[in-house]
Amino acid sequence: MKRIHYITIILLLSVVSLFAQKPKGYSIEGDDVVFTFHRSDYETLSHDYSGNRIDFDDLTVDNVVVAGEFNNWSKYDWKMTKIDDDTYELRKPLSKFDGNYSWQFKFIINNEYWAEPTNRDPNIVDAKNQNGKYLHVYNLKMFAKAYPSEDGNVRFRLRGFEDAEKVVVAGSFNKWDDQSFQMYRIENGWELKLQIKPGEYEYRFVVDGDWMEDPSNPDKVLNEFDEFNSRLNVGKYVTFLLKGYQDAQTVVLAGSFNDWNEEDLKMEKTENGYWYYRLPLPAGKHHYKFIVDGEWILDPDNSVREYDGNGHVNSVFMVK
Structure with missing residues (x-):
């Protein structure tokens, strides 16, 4: 056979x-990149680009900074917030990383010592200088559009x-x-x-x-x-809400995402005075309206509206 x-x-x-690992050093939560430093993840530090290392246990941590290609490897600019004795965190808007797919970075201890990861994770890469020469140390790698x-x-x-x-x-x-x-x-x-x-x-x-x-x-x-x-x-789940109209028999969501079907997306009524429908939408601009007992209406809580080229005005929702 x-x-x-x-x-x-x-x-x-x-x-x-069970088969995907969270990348070391960062995560993406909503529209933010969250850098997280855990002291237990690192055993050694390097003082310069020579690759000479010292044991982490020989140093007291006073502050931690994120340095990388995104901030010209500054040892001072992106200072992290202390969460506890072993953990530091820094949040940055994902929009700061537009224009590139991946970035190399590292954590700097006391504005002087580079925390050295071991080459065991998929987002750890060999560090090079501007001439392409290997520096005998490793950098962490961050992906702005996708990560395990x-x-x-x-x-x-x-x-x-x-x-x-x-x-x-x-x-x-x-x-x-x-x-x-x-x-x-x-x-x-x-x-x-x-x-x-x-x-x-x-x-x-x-x-x-x-x-x-x-x-x-x-x-x-x-x-x-x-x-x-x-x-x-890849879509993003979006919830559409219409406030009021509690005496309506049916409320339908229709838009460019379902070819303006008048029956497909029937909304549900909640106890707190809303009609809602949740669905995944791809990135981009989407036109939509509500149909309340057969009458088409704009979204009264959304001021963003556009003509559709056929003389109709529609509410607009952007998925980023």
Whole structure:
């Protein structure tokens, strides 16, 4: 019998996976990047770029700073807040990291000593100087559009290929990096869960160095090598609310996201005076209206409105 290899990709809200690791040093919560320093994660420090190290236990921590490509490796600017004796935290808006897909960074102790990670995590890379020379130390790596997470909203799964040594998912969400997002072995295949910023992306799988499209995903586009990239649209869950109209029999949500269907998205009435409907929407601009007992109305609590080109005015919702 011919064995069939297939790949599936599943969009999730929050299903716990045992095969994805949270990247060291940062997480993305909503519209913020949260840098977190745990002293227990680091055993040694380096004083300069020579690679000479000292034991962390020989130093008293007075302050911790985040330094990286995003702030020109400043030893002073991004000072962290002390949470307890072993933990420091700093929050920065995700908008500060627009324009790039990944950034290298490190934690600096007492504005002088660089905390040295060990090369065991997928987001740890060899540090280089401006001339490309290796510095004999490691940097942490942050991805602004996607990162491994146990609670990620996208799960990549590859069935088969049990004899492969290494399977990676790469795409436009990480600038086609074919090393960082390694998948984990599961029964009869491979898996990795990522938290990906809403938007439209292209991706491929790399099996022991060989690039391939997702044969189970019919949505694909031709690339510059006359091969195909699989395409993925990551949505964000949005809740639409209409206040009042408690005597209405039916309230329907209709918009550009469902071809203005007048029956599909029937809203539910709550006890606190609202009608609501929750659904995932891709990144971008969406026009919508409410239909109250057959009458089309604009969203009275949303002042953002536009003409649709056909003489109609619609409420507008942006998914970022």
